Amino acid sequence: MEKVAYIRVGTSYFKQVNAPTIAGEFNQILVPWNIDTIKQDYGKDFIGQIPKYDGFTCIPSHTNFKQVCSGFYNRYSPLSHKPEEGPIEVSLRFLNHIFGSQSELGLDYLQLLYQKPVQILPILCLVSKERSTGKTTFLKWLKTIFENNLTYLTNDSFGSQFNSDWTNKLLICIDEVLFNKEELTERIKYLSTTNYNKLEAKGKDKVEVEFFGKFILCSNNEDNFIKIDAAEERFWVRKIPKFKTEDTGLLRKLVREIPAFLFFLKSRKLSTEESSRMWFPPSKIRTSALLNLVKHNRSRVEKELANILLMVMEKYDLDELDFCPLDAMYAVNQTRVKTDLTQIRRLLKNEWRLSPKENSLTYEKFAIWNKGDITRETSTGRFYTVKKDFLLENFDELMRE
Numbered sequence: 001m002e003k004v005a006y007i008r009v010g011t012s013y014f015k016q017v018n019a020p021t022i023a024g025e026f027n028q029i030l031v032p033w034n035i036d037t038i039k040q041d042y043g044k045d046f047i048g049q050i051p052k053y054d055g056f057t058c059i060p061s062h063t064n065f066k067q068v069c070s071g072f073y074n075r076y077s078p079l080s081h082k083p084e085e086g087p088i089e090v091s092l093r094f095l096n097h098i099f100g101s102q103s104e105l106g107l108d109y110l111q112l113l114y115q116k117p118v119q120i121l122p123i124l125c126l127v128s129k130e131r132s133t134g135k136t137t138f139l140k141w142l143k144t145i146f147e148n149n150l151t152y153l154t155n156d157s158f159g160s161q162f163n164s165d166w167t168n169k170l171l172i173c174i175d176e177v178l179f180n181k182e183e184l185t186e187r188i189k190y191l192s193t194t195n196y197n198k199l200e201a202k203g204k205d206k207v208e209v210e211f212f213g214k215f216i217l218c219s220n221n222e223d224n225f226i227k228i229d230a231a232e233e234r235f236w237v238r239k240i241p242k243f244k245t246e247d248t249g250l251l252r253k254l255v256r257e258i259p260a261f262l263f264f265l266k267s268r269k270l271s272t273e274e275s276s277r278m279w280f281p282p283s284k285i286r287t288s289a290l291l292n293l294v295k296h297n298r299s300r301v302e303k304e305l306a307n308i309l310l311m312v313m314e315k316y317d318l319d320e321l322d323f324c325p326l327d328a329m330y331a332v333n334q335t336r337v338k339t340d341l342t343q344i345r346r347l348l349k350n351e352w353r354l355s356p357k358e359n360s361l362t363y364e365k366f367a368i369w370n371k372g373d374i375t376r377e378t379s380t381g382r383f384y385t386v387k388k389d390f391l392l393e394n395f396d397e398l399m400r401e
Contacts, residue, residue, distance in 0.1 A: 006038060008052045009073050013038065027148055028077065058168045060117035060149070060212055063266065075168060077148035079262075086260030090253045098126070098138055098240060104271040105284060111265045112279060113146070117170055118212045122236040122278045122285055123192050125217045127225065127293075133240040134250075135218045139173050141254045142216075145262070146170055159184055164201035169213055177217045179226045188215055188226075192234050193277060222289065223296040230294050230351050230394065233282035239289040295394075301339045302347055304332050306395040312366045313388050315374055320388060322363035324356075324381040331368045348384055356382040 005016045007030075015033040018026035038047065057072040065078040099106030112119050126135045143150045150171040155178055157166075166172050179185050191197060197211035219225035228235060247253075275281045308331045313321055325344045332339050348354045365379035 006033065006050045007073060008050050010053075010055055013050070029148070030075075058209070060170055062114050062117065079145070079147060079149075081145065081258045081262060083263035083266050084259035085263050086257070088257050088260045088264050090250070091257045091261045091264075094134065094137075094141075094250065094254060097134055097243070099238065100241075102238070102285075102287075105280065107265075107268065108270050108272050108280075111268055111270060113170065113214065114262065114265045119274075120193055120278050121214045122280060123188065123215045123217065123234055125219070125226075125235055125237040125289075126240050127219050127222045127237060127289060128240040128242070129220055129222055130242040131220075132246050133242050135240055136175065137251050137254075139175065139216065139218065140251055142171060142173070144255050145258055155179065155184075158188075162200055162202055163197070164199055164204075167197050167199045167209060167211060167213065171216060172213050173216045173218070175218045177219045177225055178221060182227050185227045189232075189234055191215070222292060224293070226293070227297055228293060229297065231353060232290075232294070233276075234278065235290060235293075236280075236285040237287055237290040237293055239287075239292075291394075298351075299347075300337045301332060301343060302351060303395070304335055304337045305344070305347070306391050308332065308335075308368065309386060310388070310391050310395070312374055313391075316376065318388065320385055321366070322383045322385050323366060324363075324379075324383050326381075327365055327367070331366070334368050334370065352386070352390070354384045354386060356384050358382070 007014050007016065013033045013035050014030040017029060017031050019029050020026055035047065038050075053068065053073040054071045055073070056075050057069055058075045059066070059069055060076045062079055065074075065076070067074050067078070095106050095110075096103045109121060109124065112121060126133075126138065128135065139152070143152075149169055150173060151166045151169045153166060153172055153174045155174065155176075158172075158174060159181075179188070191211065191213065192215055194211055196208055197213075198206045199209045200206045217226070222239060226235075272280060272284070305328055308328075309321055309323070312318070325341055325348065328344050328348075329339055329341055332344075360380050360382055362378060362380050363383045364376050365381075366374060366376050368374055
């Protein structure tokens, strides 16, 4: 058995070894091996018996895995658990706890991971201020299911330029995530929808590879663990409740059901159809936890502008208000918060998704003076229209202050 454990990829030799884990299982990994050592152990004639491949590739599959693809050695890891019919009550109960009213979507998410591993999926975020919610158990369960195809990252390692340890993985999980830099958010947003990534290892040149990784983020910070805006559609944020009764043997029970759960995923019919680049329509995965995150990510300028517009509507008993970006800029700059036209236009277009009139038209302009007095007068311009219902729905915290 040991003799067939060697392979040659390109001009390099490797040994397939089974590395033991704390759980008493084994992870199969490739270890670089010296040709002279192989000769010492088995003789020169043995070298010619070693299987040869042109290079490495990484093609994910759980239902039709092939170790060799057109002369290339597939580095994706086959799953050791085989589908087998059986009970899955514990698994379904646990998923109902994690996904709540979105349990069918949660099952679709896992089924797509298993049956269509190259399908782009939303960034799943599990958040809760409370302890003993099952977030970490969920990650450990997925690790046992997908084995070497799931990896854990820290905030620092994700921010590092070197990514050879995770860029070929199916699932990239970051526990206790806190991305307080906008570039980290932009990076994960880009990676969640791209098909290619630059693989970079220490001391080696960058190599462009196909990327199929999905991100799962866990955090105890419900309000601002990542910086996203109101228009964001790539994040699926779930607030996880605390277990009513903690089961210390839950993970062990879940692991026992893995073969039966895979059988269930293999035979189950998806409850959704592909309707966006991330499969699920954005409206289906827009949760109150996501809205809470968006609210706490709003800038002071956005909050101040919303407050001013509501104040004008209240005074003149309006259901909607017309205004130009210059009106908004002057009004905000009367407060302690300062802004400019570029920021106001970007806010209205990207955050609030408003569009100006195509032509310059007459509208009732508002103005706020030094002492807080509000006046209105007729003016012309390519104005925007914002509805009171929009502000009340998205800035309800202003009404409570």
